[in-house]
Amino acid sequence: MLPTSSSSSSSSVLLQVPALQLKVSEKSMAENTERAPSVSFGVSPTQNRPTGFCLRRFCNQLCGCLSKESKNLPPCRKHIQKGEVQEDEFPYPSAQCLSSYYSVFVARLAIMVMLAILIGMLTILTWHFTTVYTTKSINSLAYDLRFELLQRPILRMWNILNSTAEITNAQVKLSEYVIRRYDKTVTQPQQIEMYEVMRNVTWALFASRKALNAITISYRNGFVQAFHRDHRSNNTFYIYSDLVNASITGTHMLNDLSTDHGWNDPSANGNISAIWYREPLDPVTGESTGRPRTIPPDDLINIAGLSEVPDGVASWHVAVSKFIDSPLLSAALPVWDSSNKSIVAVVGVTTALYSVGQLMRELVEFHSGYMYLTSQEGYLLATSTNAPLLRNSTTGPELMMAVDSEDHVIRLGAEWLQSTYGNKFYPNQEVHVENVKLGHQKYYIDSFFLKLKRLPMVGVIIIPRRYIMGKVDERAFKTLVTLISASVCILVVGCLCILILTNGVSKEMKLRAELISHLDARRRAEASSNYKSQFLANMSHELRTPMAAVIGLLDILICDDCLTNEQYTTVTQIRKCSNALLGLLNNILDLSKVESGKLVLEEAEFDLGRELEGLVDMFSVQRINHNVETVLDLSDDMPKVVQGDSARVVQIFTNLISNSIKFTSSGHIILRGWCERPNTFSDTMKLPLDQKESSSALKTKLKQHGNHEMRTSKKDNRIVLWFEVDDTGCGIDPSKWESVFESFEQADPSTTRTYGGTGLGLCIVRTLVNKMGGEIKVVKKNNPGTLMQLYLVLSTPVDGTRQQCSIDFSRHGLMVLLALNANMGRVIMSQWLRKNRVHTWEASEWNELTQIIREVFQASSTTPRNGFMTQCSTSETLRYEELKTHHVRSSSIIIVVDVGLLDLSTDIWKEQIKFLDKYHGKAKFAWVLNHDTSNAVKMELQRKGHLMMVKPLYKAKMVHILEAVIKERAFELQQESPNASRAPQGDLHECLEIDPIHFDVASSDDSDTFETGSFNSRRGVLQIGETSREEIITQDHKNLNNRLSEFSQNYSKNKNIENPRQIWQTSCDIEDSTCTSTYNRKASGLPELEVENSRWSGQNHRDSTKAIDGQKSLKGLCILLAEDTPVLQRVATIMLQKMGASVVAVGDGQQAVDALKCKLDAEKYRSSESPFWDGNTRFQTLLQECPLFDLILMDCQMPKMDGYEATKAIRNYEAGTGSHIPIVALTAHAMSSDEAKCLEVGMDAYLTKPIDCKLMISTILSLTKRMA
């Protein structure tokens, strides 16, 4: 039977499947059943059916998948399914996430369903192709088989019938022959002889056919001869009737027959009386083996009588006998007499159908199943079973109907046939039915109709389906189960794979969603940070404006005369604090500007060297209290002019240096700079720049081939400038090297307390450096301290002629004695001088200086001494020797003395100066002063006619000294002045002004850092504040006011013009015509100098500032005043007139514009009278008096045309001409927005009412000088 146990069947079926898979599937099944408790396991009609089970299992699996899926679904659904609360594994922040999750779930489900369909189809197709085709072919084979099977018994039957017919025919023919021979005999012996012959002939026939049951001959006379073979006992008998009795009647009967042809079965009557004998015979020889015994007639066999051949033709019928249980086929044929007119005897042949049954049984033994033959009426003739074919009834044994057969199957089959087709079989009707269910099994039923004339027969074969299709069905079932199991396994594995894969995908999606949300958060954070920066920028900008106002007001307050000393100090303190605050604000503003990307670097040419020198100047003032020297060491190949944002570059170095200063208590701060060609860029990166030796070596190397590389780099005018800020401060821990550049970061938080500061400086530096295409980093350094290294990528002007050290100092045979107590500066300076082949000595203290001086001057008169040799580099020894020989004639010695070498604490310094003065004629003295050098010293030196300059001594200053000396010498030679005693250094007395920009930077002496550049770049109010501050600070540093001379750089001249007081000649002017004037002045002697000096100091003196400053400082200027308020107009006019300016006052903007136009037109048509003038008679005279206006003071609020409109009109008018008349706004608004508005319309500066005299003057001066 089919397997009923699910597990056993599945496991047995799945044997082909890899064990692992099996396990997995079983596990998953187990899981599924666990997971889906909702699926009922109750009694179902298909429970014991494997297919049903498979289906249900599939269902379970699906449910399992669903429930697994539902784990990831929102909890509500899960709860429904699982009925238990589980916590959310993933909280979903947004609906978007959820929807995407749903989509994943749907996609998963779809993939699974598709997989299921695919696998299902595959399974079905496979099963179909493997099973159905086989079944079909087997079915056709089975049909053949069945046909064949049925055919054979039928053939046998046919054979039997044939042979019976043959035998009968033969018997009839033989009987006819024998009877005809003895036809005429009537005698007894003849008759007996005839019967004897008949017996022999019949025996011969009977013996030849073993299958025969009996041969009977019944004669007309009632004599019966019969041979009978009992197959069961294997006995052969000869049966005959009483011969005597028969012979008499027989003859009679024969006659009768021959006479009237009617023979109404006399034998029946006659035979009753006859005596039958049975004689056993030897089956082989036919000899009698026993005595004949009498038997009752008709007891043994059917004797075919005349009645069976009524019409004289052969007849067939099936008979039964009581001795054999199988039906007998008997044929009867009449024997005619010679005349063919009467029947003399009837021959009957009986054949047992037993052998057919035998054959059937044999066949069925092989093929199983059931066969039977029935007559047309349905009587069973033969079956393959042992069931009896005959039925004992009261009338003796008779044939059974097939439907009454004792064999179960045959009976059922017969019944089925009967019920389906009725009782009648049509000729040629064949039945082939498959899958007929008889009992519990299916059978094939086939029937054939055997058409015999007298005996039509029907053969039926019933073969169980299992016999033919059993294996196939089993196979098909096995295949199906295997396939389904495999499919299920694949499905499960596939679903698991999908789950795993999509889990990955969904995880990825989750991660992505998370990432997106993170990005979003980051963007928001950035935005908020941006807002913060924006806010800071706005705030600091907004704060700066009032701060500027505060500072300006403080300046005004400081200038106020009525302050007590105490108040003055307090106000000064407030001013300092305000400056600090403003600096902080500026820092924040810069930083936020950079951060918000709003910082735009301007591209303008500027002199880098000069800016840096100014910076060093400034810091040397700052750090004067510390024991730190600031050294500027720029290599010669640095381009003089670069393009970039000078303010920002200066800011970088300001921050760096001030940072260094803050952390350096003693030692030095060196700012090194050198130029780098882009092509050698990579080389230098590798070099250990932290080591001073190597860096200087590198520099020399660079310098050596600097000259030709310069030309090559001219085409691409980008250059890389390297800088180092090297200090000997506390240093930075290597771990902090990166983080110090972060904002609000300091190397050591504790330093905040010690040194203060916000930690913004380096951050600004880095952002600026990066902005300029450079990098900054902290570099390792052997000595204590910090070494910051940075490079900037700047462009040089395309047409920029690189100005090198233009003068070849070596030609002039200069020798320099550097007597400086600042070590680093001295070493660097002497290195540089030597490189330029200027011989140097070095001295660090007074005694050394005197010693060297003595030696030098003795040597100059006698022979060189080895003592100096130590100071020279050996390479220059030869050169030196050479120099020595003629230095008296051609070389000049310059002695650079630091004022610090003098003993200033006592009066010894005077002696020292006197000592040096002895060598005055032989050597030039240049003094390096401190900022706080006392006036007396300066005066003294001044008197001696020495060169003086303020610390620090850097290259440019040195160059100046050298150049001055060279020029002086040249002048000396040229003039051949008769007055030999007049010292040539006298013309060097001309005092040189410190660059105002530097100065004002230097004076911002707050400990915090200021980027001075930003101050300079501010406009408007700040500018004014700046200018006034400058003055104030000059007062602050009274010591500075007393300085008399200072070498300024050549190139500073151009810029300095904007400073009102910078109308001084530089030393360079000496050569020109001015020489004479200076000589004149010299001739007039010291008093004039003294006057000037006192004027300077007086001017800067606080109390008298106004008086002196006010003294006609505006002389020669013509100012147009546009003011409607008569009072103000009058006041301003008087103010300006008092300063020496000529003023034209007008009442409104329109008049101002007209006046200006008239002026300009008058300029144009100077010769002719302009028609404009007629209408404007009021101003005519005024206008005629004045030359062109130098400046306009413009009230903002005026009738007719206000200041803004007027300015616009003027600017429009000017647009084509290229001229630009400065316009200063006068406004009572004093709001920053007004300022912006003023500047927007084209005004240059801005003054608030009431007019502050000094502010006004300084503003006017700065504007008019700039214009000049």
Next chain:
Amino acid sequence: MDVSQMQGQLIDYTASLFREGFLDDQFTQLQQLQDESNPDFVFEVVSLFFEDSERLLNDLGRALTQQIVDFKKVDAHVHQLKGSSSSIGAQRVKNACVAFRNFCEEQNTEGCLRCLQQVKQEYFLVKNKLESLFRLEQQILAAGGSIPMVE
């Protein structure tokens, strides 16, 4: 009354003006601007101020009594008054003007009228004070003395 006494009186009086806030620094500046070339500079300017102010005050009075007050115009007038008063250092007038302008911005007619009264009051006060100051100066000059500089 002898000259030195009058001079002392003048100094005291001037100081009191400063102390009471009628005048401020600006007036000092004006005085400083006065020299030989402009001997009557202060008087000249102050007279100008008086003229101008009276004109402006009249204008203001007219403007504020109009049906529809043109605050822009009023504001301009006040601004002018403020400018000129600050120029001569009439501090209290200036302060009153500042308050006045605030009301102008609010377009508060009532407040403006009140302020106008206040400004007028201040103006007349300072006018009286200055006139007496000048009278004193005239007397000193007439007596042949020189006008001492404050401070």
